[in-house]
Amino acid sequence: MFSRWNWVACGFYLLLNICSPDASGGLVQSCGHIIPESPVLALGSNFTALCILNESCLDFGNIYANQIIWKIKNRLVPKEQYREINRTVSSVTFNDTSSLSTPLTCNILADGQIEQNIYGITVTVGLAPEKPKNLSCIVHQVSKLRYSMTCSWNPGRHTFLDTQFRLKYSWPQESFPDCIPKGVNNSCTVPDVQFFVNTEIWVEAANALGKAESDPLILDPVDIVKPLSPHNVSVSSGILPTVLKLSWENRISDAVMKLKFNIRYRIFGDPNWMEVPSEDTASPRTSFSVQGLRPYTEYVFSIRCMKEDGVGYWSDWSEEKTGITTEDKPSKGPPIWRIVDASHSPASWTVHLMWKALKPFEANGVILQYEVTVRDKSSLSSPLKKYNVTSTNYTLQLPNGTYEVTVIARNKVGTSPPSVLLIPASNSKAPVKNLITLPKHDKLWVGWTAPNSYVLKYVIEWCLVSSSADCIIEWQITPGDVQGIDLKGIKPFKCYLITVYPLYADGQGSGQSVKAYLKQDRPSKGPTVQTKKVGKAEAVLTWNHLTVDEQNGFIRNYTILYKTVDGNETVVTVDPSKTEYTLSSLSSDTLYTVRMMASTDNGSRSGPDFTFTTQKFGKGEIEAIVVPVCLAFLLIVLLGVLFCFNKRDLIKKHIWPIVPDPSKSNIAQWSPQVPAKHNFNSKDQMYPEGSFTDVSVVEVEADDKKSFSEQDLKPFDLLKKEKSTSEGHSSGIGGSSCMSSPRQSVSDSDEGETTQNTSSTVQYSTVVLNGYRDQTPVQVFSRSESTQPLLDSEERSEDHAGGGDSTAQRQQYFRQNGGQDETNTDRSCFERTKQITRANEGDLVGFVQLQISGQSSQPLGLGMEKNTQEAALSNVSQTSTEGQTMRPEAVEENPLSVDEMPKSYLPQTVRQGGYMPQ
């Protein structure tokens, strides 16, 4: 060390001399030195160095101690720290060595300016070692006869210096060579150690600034031994199925120490170790029989040892060895349950027996087969049926009854106790009460209250309820004193149907079921809502329940949310059992958007939106308006008809004034051109000569049909009136539509009879025909004084009719009317009859005669009459087609007139307004 720094210092010195611009030859040689040379200093202490100049240099270069300057590296040390001791010696003092660093140089200012290095030293700063603490030792057994002792300690603070640790140990009168750690400073291993002699052990730490020793440990190394674990462990099965014998070899001699042991074991595959009670293995041994094991189970063993008195350390656990216990007969019968299927035929059951394979610790070996015995309890004489089964289920066909089913498991060693199940006729006994479920982490706890009577066992059945798959039943049996069970393998968000049956000594109780979820979620979809019926202010909504797969939990309620386009949303909560709801107080004729939300405990989900529009009118509203209006109208019409009916004479008088009947005139009687007249002679004679006194001007307007009805009504009134005041109208207001003219003519003929008395003169009038709807009137002619032209005109009109198309159509129309509408014809006949009756009032005898003659007369002779009748008929027919209010009267009053209905042909000229010849 010293030499190294010396070299550094020399090198540094040379470098300075070479670099010096004014290197005089005399200064090349060393002019002085520093004391102390290469000091090692304690951190924080003070330090003084002296620079001593050689006498030769003083003489040679006029160099004195007051010219000395000190430097640390290239940094000048402040002058305050210098002290000139004499001409050749200068000292520098540092109060704290932490400000020091290497090199510390002594320099001189030659010629007042030029700095020359005299000498340099290295300074090492560090700390003295601390006392090593926490010394502890352990003796490791390396082999059967070799033991090494490893001691470790806390070396204390870092010293910044090269510090040596030595582990020392000695006997009272004998020391051993020190143990020097290699590569570390906190532990050392002594390769060989002597037992049974108290040994003092301590650690010494030393560096340039001092040394320190730990507190000594005085111990017998045999008390800190960690032995090697026992080896060659072997496991052998004994005679008993619950015992395995463990053997091993110890690797430490009895002469060194006696051992005690720990034995641990576990079931193969199970990570949890069990331990043989330590007091059972507290003495030296090389084998041990582990008892209380399960039959036919693979066990893993491991062993460790330590000094018998417990002083020292446990060895490591030995290697693991496995062994299998021998088989034993099964400890219990398999749990058994059944599904009874009575659906195939009522008289017998299909019984699916099922049992669970015994757990390994119950089976105690390899189950070779199951023995199923079925005994009919209802008949003692029936023989036992035995079946040997290798699977864990069996299906039986049994007649209805009570059976005792026994299942026994058999392995190589023997048989299990029997498992008994009664298959009763019915589950009539008391069920469990208060069946509840509670989710516990990933398990579903099912709890119940026991029935009052003693229960042997409970059977818990459960299955996943799904709309897509059948409920596959899983089951489990618990002892009768248990009132709760954790179901494993339950999936979250799925509905499970759990049923608990109590099994009694003499039968089984009926099952109690509950539906449960391990964990609920919000439904996977919302209900789809639709309207069933939409009214003005209400709408009936309907929806389907979510399937069980979509529910993901118990549906606690449905929520209906509906709103108009711009209105607020209204929320209605609906009971989950409902599938229909009526929204009321809606606005009419409004578009509503409705959606529905299904909620479970863990959330809700909405279905799609549905829109509907409420109706403008409510149910029956239209009817309420229309029906009264119709009724009112009907009433008015009825009243009008009644009024008309009452005043028909008056109307008739006004509308159908009595027109003298030319046919009843004397002229007609003599007319040779009418042969029929001759046939009627007898009748004609009834009429007095010159009875027609009135002169009428008839202006016929063949306008639209409406006018007919009105015009038709008038004659009735007028006729009525005429009954009382006949003479007032006889002045010649015989004007009427051409349609009514035939009937008029009948009336006229009646009238004629009355007027015959007053006047015998017939006044001819001019008939002015307006064209139909502004058509040019077809015929205009004036009637002469003579009656002859009238007959001609009739003939002519007939001819004319035959030539005119339009008239032919009308004829057709009337004919259709007559044929199709019986009532019309009836009424018309009645009408006619009435008129006849009324006419009878005026001239009773004459009319009767006329009727009789009409019925009995020959067709030829009746021609005229027929014509007149039919004209009246067609007129009435037409009227009746327009307003049918008159019809009932007609039906009631004159049924017999059907026979009288004229079948003859009506001349078309009537329509044309042609004057009807009488």
Next chain:
Amino acid sequence: SPTGDSWGIFTFLCAALCNLPALPALNCSEELGAGQSIQQTYDLTRYLEHQLRTLAGTYLNYLGPPFNEPDFNPPRLARAERVPSATVDLDLWRGLTDNARLAANYRAYSRLLCYLRVLDGQVGTAELRHRLAHFCASLQGLVLSIGGKMDDFWLLKELQTWLWRSAKDFNRLKKKVPPAVVTLRLEARGF
């Protein structure tokens, strides 16, 4: 020959160690404190015996036949005569006082140890050398243990005698000095 010496030592050691359990002093464990120490020494002798059994077997095997033959009995040479012999009559040994037996033990082990150390350098294999070194160290422990106990005994004995003497001396001096000077004398004692 050295082999002959070694043989002699081993036979002696074996014989001596076989007699060790018979030592009344070492067997005594009635007193708790002494018992622990005696127990430790007893354990050490058992341990040495165990070591020697394997060591001797290994070494004789190393020598090879006829030395490893069970009944081989070579003649005792002059050097082997110097090895302390434990082949004394057992009744005669028991008839000796504890003092004599302890002294004989210590003397024998001390000398045996010296011979054993000579043997140490001659052993061929490293393993045997190691075992022999270990055995020597253990035997050294036994010698030190026995010697230590005797030293401790004499240390305490001498201390007791000296104290007894001192007490007598001071008692005599106390009678000579008048009572007035007692304080001064006590001060002087402080120095």
